[in-house]
Amino acid sequence: MRPWRGITVSVVMMLAVATAAWEIYCRSLGYAPTLNDTGDLWTEVRRRVEPESLVIVGDSRALFDSDLDELEKGLGKRPIQLAQPGSTAFPVLADLINDQSFHGTILCSVVPRLFFAPPGSPPMNRAEKSVRRAHTQTYAQRASHDLGIYLEKWFACMKQDDLTLGALLEQLPIPNRPNAHVPPKLPPYFASLNRGRRARMVEQCAQPGKLQDRVKHGWIPLFTPPPPPSFIPPEKFGKMMHDAFEARFADTKALVDKLRARGGKIVFVRFPLSGDLKALEDRTTPRTTTWDRLLKETATPGIHFEDFPELADFTCPEWSHLSAGDSVEFTKRLVPHLRAALGAGSVASSR
């Protein structure tokens, strides 16, 4: 007969001590309690969309650089934040616009490498996964999410991107075979997130230092076009990519027309970027063949940060996103341009 009660009590006590020690260690590394940007949190926010809502879609730049309070003040309606890191806006746009009841306003961030990502690519998969979750979330998943939120609010060690066993293993400095097609690693933790999905860059990343450098240098491999797969002839692959690129223009135009026919509005936004990342984006996805063409073909207003000195006057500390403080100021300066782009009544409010 084993002393089960004693064993169980010992296990619980050791577990409590280990958890407390791990929490203290994580905080000493600079982690603070924050929500995880999960498909369930996205679903919770997606559920708030009403027929006349103001919705932000797109990538992490829209997520970090849009201050929801300033947008609410300036546009008269609190926006719903549906932008997701490393994802294309397209599946979310399609999901919103194919909902016949929706005739609100959409602010759509465009990072060309993400916006024009072909079907089956990671940016498409991420966005589609969230949309799928929003349509298939079970009661049990919803309840788990609600319970998890309370833990995430209290424990810094709950940060899923960096501090899970899987994430910790990924950080091991083990060199790969020279010929292995291993995808580049995602940057480490550098933001906090609240329940309305307002993301703010953490101060540690906004200031020069180790974390900022790690994040900054993470972007170049992520935004560098991968080599064509070995098993598809280059010319065939080139044509496939070209076709997918062209299809995205046509599909976006069809969606925009559909939204407009119902009285909805949309404006495209190009958020700031800096340094080597800007040089890389300018080189691999030139403005004329992406942004300018998108606005022309969809006949949609757009705000490119480079077109306005007051918007171009920002530096992204890690090249891709604004600091928390700058995001508020940037949004303040963006609002008048949004009002102008959206025209009379600014935000769509009636059919």
Add this chain to the structure above:
Amino acid sequence: MLFNSLTFVVFFIVVVSAYWSMRSWPARKNLLVVASYIFYGAWNPPFAALLFGTTAMDFYLGRIMGKQERPEARKVWLVISVAVNLSMLGFFKYGNFLLENFQWVLSRGGIAYHPPHLDLFLPIGISFYTFHSLSYTLDIYRGVLKPTRSLRDFVLAVSFFPQLVAGPIVRAGDFLPQLAAPPKPQQGRFFWGLLLMTLGLFEKIVLADTLLAGPADTVFAYGGPLVALDSWAGVMAFAGQIFFDFAGYSICAIGAALCLGFHLKNNFRFPYAAIGFSDFWRRWHISLSTFLRDYLYIPIGGNRAGAARAMINLMIVMFIGGLWHGAAWTFVVWGLLHGSYLALEHLTKVIVGEATWTEHLPVKLLLGLGTYFAVCVAWVFFRAPDFTVATRMLSGMFGGHPHGDALLGTREILQIGIVTVFMFAVHWSLRDTTIEAAVNRMPVWVLTGLWTFMAAAILLTQGNSNAFIYFQF
């Protein structure tokens, strides 16, 4: 509701606390019925009605069958039960598969037929609860079980939440007798149940999801040729993943049931230490293999009509077993491969007889490795989404793509290697014993440390809530 979710933690604490605080045995059984339907309905409430419908039908058919004196009359009611259960399973699980194949057959004859795609949701765990329920009427027909008079007891036997959606396939005949009298609270049994739940979650969350699922998914999703190392690493990752995923669920289910005072039979017995394929199937998904043995293999003749007939019967059983796993020809090929392995083994035994030299350890190890190798080859068809991927993977595994791509990072290959070696070491060292016996031999400090380590690793993974692979079956 998934075992690896916060909702389940809260649900289980509430159910266990309420269950043991109630004095009335009927009230406790009512509680378990309600809890089981909440557990199931938390996915998709309307499917709980379907579950109840299937259960109630078999309850009444069982009652009618029990009253029949003549075997012919009993057979009629059995046929009705089997037909309705399998039709339900066929409609939801195989509807589109049958239509697609019908379309293909017509197209071979030059007839262009375009059936509408049936937009069906597969009720989770339908293959499991259909078998739970079907075992009742089958056992009444065979005369090994008397019909129960309580609909509530039968509903609980079919829907008991620990085993409801992914097994083990618990036969009504094994569970109903446990409902006759309330289990006495036993501290040791309760804590043993908790330990098993921890072990099951560790296998699922840490070993299957965190260490193996990623590389397996990467390899099987790749659209091009892979070198042998990556192909083998992907297949071995999947071989480990599916074991830890499914065995993890079964152990959790057994543990949860124990916490409530019920005993469910083991579903796995260290299968990767199997020597030969009949040994493998005595160790892998035992509740399914014994179900197929008792209700299909033996009724169609088993090995009673000679070696040739036994081999055909094995192929029939494994064909059905493959199809049970999923509505795709890749599953059928997986089943037929195992059928042919079993048939060949049967033939070898007939020809060679019992050879004493196979009892030496090095020979056993060699045969065990051979079994694992063949099982891995079969897993390719189980995991691959189609035959193009399966054949490309097999080609890679056997050196067909020396200039193929390398896809996995060194860390991932190391993870697969370490977990596989660890898995082999555990399976081989415990192949002739049970987890319970091994734990009983363990010094207290080792047991305490091991339990803490597993629980800490689960917490560190933050219990990501990937669904169990077998839910889709």
